[in-house]
Amino acid sequence: MGLQKGTDKIWEALDLCKTNFEVLQVKWYDKRTPKEKQLAEKWIKNKPSKVKFLPIMKREELAKYFMFADAVLGQVRGLQGCIERQALFCKKPLVHYSNPEYKFVEDVEKIKKPFILNSNEPSEIAQIIDTIVESKENLDNLAAHGSEFVKIVDPSQIAHEWDEIFENYYNKFKKIERETSHLRLLLLRALYLIGNRLHYRKLKKIVEN
DSSP states (O other): OOGGGTHHHHHHHHHHOOSOOOEEEESOOOOSSHHHHHHHHHHHHTOOTTEEEEOOOOGGGHHHHHHHOSOEEOOOSBOOOHHHHHHHHTTOOEEOOBOTTSOEEETTEEEOOOOOOSOOOHHHHHHHHHHHHHOHHHHHHHHHHHHHHHHHTOHHHHHHHHHHHHHHHHHHHSOSSTTOOHHHHHHHHHHHHHHHOSOTHHHHHHHHO
């Protein structure tokens, strides 16, 4: 729970929903400032009747809840976190609002994001939730669109694209920053590829060159 996650809007939306369902929410909240802690305590005290709190757990334990959940209710403030990505990888329908200014691009073509919310107004969030609760077809379609989206922007592909950008930059400028020594440059490239964990074979090529 947190203001930047849109918990205030989600709470209001859940009170507007007309269908019958239950939301499982880990009793964890942002508490970086006194204001955040105060807001969280207010949300806990005045939670919607549809919300059931779960005890704080390790992130790895969330997987078992993903297995039987019908859908995942993500952030609605415009950002995207680990929970949203994990839901898509688990092929779960995701109710989530993503800022339209954040674009995913593949081969110069903009990829249409599968997130069903066009705004983060509580009334629309409530309407969308009711729609997928009432219709298994809508639920399945949402899951299918999210799954296809993950295939396009999977981490391995993104890591590979970053690797290409790095190598193209090096091939063009022969350095990463001003006055970079050849030895340090080799070390930086090696550390980058080790951290990447996807291109170990290229280490041999670096050493040979």
